[in-house]
Amino acid sequence: MTLTTTTSVARASETSAPILEVLAARWSPRSYDPSVAIDETALASILEAGRWSPSASNTQPWRFIVARRGTPAFDSIVSNLMGFNQAWTPNAAVLIVNLAETADLDGKPRGLASYDLGQAVAHMSIQAHHEGLHVHQMGGIIADGLRDAFSIPENLTPLTVTALGTLDTPEALGEEGAIAREKAPRERFPLDEIVLVNE
Known part of the structure; x- marks a missing residue:
């Protein structure tokens, strides 16, 4: 029932x-309104929701690259997405590269880093919806391209990219x-x- x-x-x-x-x-739309900028207070709350998500032994192995539409960082992320993701993401207000700290600074592996990053992004997606925004998560990324574009250190692994913004019509x-x-x-x-x- x-x-x-x-x-x-x-x-x-x-x-x-x-x-x-x-x-x-x-839900996870792809149609975003390109005329609406991100509300910075809402964005701060979304990132804060990720910061306060659970993690194994409180290691907090999540890191984020946050890029607003119209910036070189945003364009770099778009260029490192695969297939149809490159077609619709330019209208999102923000793109976030989600990175897992797979090893600490001493090289010790963090086996649950990917799991904990997933929890952080899930918390962020729910906070975003609460703020009246929508999120679409993408695994179709060029990880090595992102690594080069943002000089990401070896102990951080780009796993997904999150699009964030305001809905437009499906058409x-x-x-x-x-x-x-x-x-x-x-x-x-x-x-x-x-x-x-x-x-």
């Missing part, structure tokens, strides 16, 4: 148990397949497929 239904633009998420509205309404994407995907309902596996043991 569906207990929660949330609509955001043309996307709807249905949950089989009640969850927080900000979680139910979160602004221009490409028919992209418009259809933007309007499609969200889908998730049912709980009984992902919970292996529930005693």
Whole structure:
């Protein structure tokens, strides 16, 4: 039985148990309004949400490169994205390179760095939605290109890039397949497929 239904633009998420509205309404658009700049107070809150996420032994192995639309850093990030990501990301207000500190300064590996970075970015995405903004996370990146562009040290690994901004209409994407995907309902596996043991 569906207990929660949330609509955001043309996307709807249905949950089989009640969850927080900000979680139910979160989705990952590609159509961003290029005329809207980022609210700096909201951006600070989003980064702060990542700063206060959990981490193993409080190592806090996350680092971020934050670039606003119209800056050389932003253009460098766009040029190191793959495929269709290069087509729609220029309209985002901010691009964030998410880096995991995979080893400390002494070279000791941080085995849970990627996991902890994922938690930090998840916290940031929920805070962004709370702020009335939207996030799209991308794994289609050129990590070595980003490393060169920003002189990233060897103990930091670029894993993903996050686009952040204000929604535009799906039609602004221009490409028919992209418009259809933007309007499609969200889908998730049912709980009984992902919970292996529930005693």
